[in-house]
Amino acid sequence: MSRRLRGGPGSLLILIPCFNEQGAIGHVVRDVHRVLPGVPVMVIDDCSADSTIDVAEQAGASVLPLPHHLGLGGAVQAGYRLAFELGFQYVIRVDGDGQHSAEDIPRVFEVLRRSGVQMVIGSRYVRKQSRNYTNTLRGFGIVVFRTLLRPILGRWVYDPTSGFVGVNREALQVFSRSFPLEYPEIEALVVLQRKQFRFEEVPCEVRPRLAGVSTITAARSIYYILHVLLGVFVNVLKFEGGRRRRETSLYQLRTTLEEEAPEPEEPEQAFQPEPEPERGALS
Amino acid sequence: MDRVMTVLMILSISIIVMVLHSVRREHIRVEYSVSWLTSAVILLILSLNRDAVVWLAQLLGVASPAIAILMTVFFVFLFVGFRFSLRVSALKDANIALAQRVAILEFHIKSAHEQQKTANG
Numbered sequence: 001m002s003r004r005l006r007g008g009p010g011s012l013l014i015l016i017p018c019f020n021e022q023g024a025i026g027h028v029v030r031d032v033h034r035v036l037p038g039v040p041v042m043v044i045d046d047c048s049a050d051s052t053i054d055v056a057e058q059a060g061a062s063v064l065p066l067p068h069h070l071g072l073g074g075a076v077q078a079g080y081r082l083a084f085e086l087g088f089q090y091v092i093r094v095d096g097d098g099q100h101s102a103e104d105i106p107r108v109f110e111v112l113r114r115s116g117v118q119m120v121i122g123s124r125y126v127r128k129q130s131r132n133y134t135n136t137l138r139g140f141g142i143v144v145f146r147t148l149l150r151p152i153l154g155r156w157v158y159d160p161t162s163g164f165v166g167v168n169r170e171a172l173q174v175f176s177r178s179f180p181l182e183y184p185e186i187e188a189l190v191v192l193q194r195k196q197f198r199f200e201e202v203p204c205e206v207r208p209r210l211a212g213v214s215t216i217t218a219a220r221s222i223y224y225i226l227h228v229l230l231g232v233f234v235n236v237l238k239f240e241g242g243r244r245r246r247e248t249s250l251y252q253l254r255t256t257l258e259e260e261a262p263e264p265e266e267p268e269q270a271f272q273p274e275p276e277p278e279r280g281a282l283s
Numbered sequence: 284m285d286r287v288m289t290v291l292m293i294l295s296i297s298i299i300v301m302v303l304h305s306v307r308r309e310h311i312r313v314e315y316s317v318s319w320l321t322s323a324v325i326l327l328i329l330s331l332n333r334d335a336v337v338w339l340a341q342l343l344g345v346a347s348p349a350i351a352i353l354m355t356v357f358f359v360f361l362f363v364g365f366r367f368s369l370r371v372s373a374l375k376d377a378n379i380a381l382a383q384r385v386a387i388l389e390f391h392i393k394s395a396h397e398q399q400k401t402a403n404g
Contacts, residue, residue, distance in 0.1 A: 062390075064386050064387070064390050065386060066382055066386045067382050067385050067386060068382055070379055070382055074379045074382070074383065077379075077383065078382075078386055078387065081387060082387050082390065085387065181379065
């Protein structure tokens with residue numbers, strides 16, 4: 001079932017990327033509808049082998065089925081592209097495994113709407129008493145990324161790997177054109193920084209997944225860390241390259257303007273103050 | 284030394300034959316066979332020209348011409364591999380964009396059909 005979706009002023013779309021989440025997706029969609037009645041929910045199915053599509057549709061979501069498996073970044077970007085084309089102003093992405101509570105979505109939306117920042121992250125670590133269901137290795141990775149991102153972003157980001165993210169239309173436009181394909185959350189922050197966009201973090205609860213197993217195993221966590229480190233490094237290089245190009249083009253523009261500028265005309269005599277006669281001077 | 288040259292010659296000829304055969308059967312597109320054929324021809328020329336191998340060994344600063352041949356083979360295939368990595372990356376990007384576009388178009392078509400159905404009662 002693909003409902004008629006059309007964005008308008010202040011419109012919000014909930015985006016849920018999914019891969020083999022038949023056990024949890026129905027509950028996640030119904031939970032969103034309960035908290036935000038009337039807000040459209042779009043499930044991006046990354047070519048699941050199970051009945052994720054049917055379960056999501058039965059729960060009342062629109063589904064964008066991808067023709068083959070693209071990975072998390074490719075699936076999220078497909079959703080961003082569609083949301084941008086349909087004219088939505090705000091998109092909030094939640095995980096399809098039920099780890100994020102729909103009760104937190106209105107708070108993220110409120111900050112996104114009122115603060116004027118381009119991205120709002122639902123963070124597990126802003127509020128200290130939040131329970132954490134992350135494994136030790138991934139927890140270590142988060143600390144590494146947090147420390148790494150501090151000088152790049154110019155501020156702390158407590159939960160850089162959160163999959164609970166709201167973006168406004170400006171960020172939507174950027175992400176619909178360019179979005180990291182694997183493990184996109186951290187690199188997306190660097191992409192935003194390149195555009196000089198701002199973000200906020202909002203505390204949220206994270207629950208254990210409702211069904212299935214995470215695709216990020218202990219062995220994959222190491223690959224995850226290396227992949228993200230390289231991705232961030234490359235993005236910083238792009239940022240520096242872009243800045244140098246901008247500075248060079250600004251310098252060239254200034255030089256050209258200075259060369260082409262006409263000689264400054266002598267100001268009209270009428271605007272010149274009358275020279276005061278020197279004291280004691282003889283007239 | 285002679286044996287290395289012979290092995291290199293057999294390797295080069297095998298690559299040329301394999302690539303030409305694959306091109307003929309349309310398993311490899313002509314533009315992707317160019318890197319392989321160029322590399323194989325360079326190796327074949329080296330295998331037939333002992334003086335060139337000795338000159339190459341002096342150029343690379345290695346004592347044995349056999350090591351010079353191995354180094355050349357290694358770097359030639361490293362270059363070919365890198366070139367194909369670039370190509371595969373570009374293809375992956377294009378493939379992802381295409382898959383996303385197909386999915387979005389399908390979504391629009393499905394929505395339009397449903398709207399039409401609703402309008403027709």
